[in-house]
Amino acid sequence: MQETAATAPQTGRPALILASSSRYRRELLERLRIPFDTAVPAIDETPQPGETPEATALRLAEVKARAVAAALPVGTGRALVIGSDQVATFDGHQIGKPGTHERALDQLRAMRGREVLFHSALSLLDTATGQTDTVDVVTKVRFRDLPDAALDAYLRAEQPYDCAGSAKSEGLGIALLEAIESDDPTALIGLPLIALTRMLLAAGYPLLAPQEAQP
Template identity: 60%
Template sequence: MDEPRPALILGSTSPYRRELLERLRLPFSVIRPEVDETPLPGEAPADLALRLALAKARAAARIAGGQHADPVVIGSDQVADLNGQPLGKPGNHQCATEQLRQMRGRTVLFHTAVTLLRPATRYEQTVMATVTVRFRPLQDEEIERYLAAEQPYDCAGSAKAEALGITLLEGIESDDPTALIGLPLIRTCALLREAGLQLP
């Protein structure tokens, strides 16, 4: 008799992470983790991403534990890093404009952390994928045209590289291509296998 499949939970309401996880063709449900994303004083961008991924997974696991006997929970967070300063989601046009002006002609690191929890087996692991992104020396009118067309106000660093934001860039270096979109699937697959899930 087959063992029941553990319930896979995405602890995120990001439509980008949901679309990426759907690529694995595993059934999953979504839980919104209530987590304060404010950086701690002096917290490095990479540390912020790691802390928030873990906090989101744990918050979602607490909710999932009341709904499922054996939840497997994914939490993830992305923070853009400009010379050690964190850049989060801009939220509006003015902040997005300021972010892109800061990043033009510069190299930005995008840290995407992912945590996987399986409380029933006490499995807990957090890993990081860092993507190096080189921005072109953008003109103000290019920034304005891009923002009017894409409105990437829910994206860390204000640039959707999977869409029109690719026109803003000179180069991307990554060993986990989906990390820049919001969920490093190569690392996520490795964690899922370690936690006991079977992937195609």
């Protein structure tokens, strides 16, 4: 595991582990100003036959959390493991990460002037009980009807080839969007922080505890 916070968890705080290799999720979790580690879950992320986008996202979020929890060393104290997965769907089909400029341009061409649903699933596993709290946060995104030249210029400027939907709403990609509808503005970026903070507080994590005085 890689520790991404400046200090180890304070006494009485369970360890917090983000089961993800995504830099976007790591950057979002850093907004909460709490110590956490990251671990990459070794799982197969292929959708199962006949599986809905929502079911895929929910299943993979929990599988990621359980895979990382199962790999913790024997004797590890209580930990809260965060699993998350996002599946975009358009015309009933799942949209993956484009990987290349050409595929990203094809995605944006198909989606212009249309609505895309993003299922951002979140699962918090408590190793003390083995129980998970799992939720799917849905974001509706309507893309602007822009010409090929504008779509190509955007892709060359931001190169969002590791993003499902081929646009970064937190960056220049916002210019491609007509509207975003969601209960959680961070869900579209990859980690629903409103849902996560609710889960952490329900698990007894001292998210808003007073800071210890420095000597």
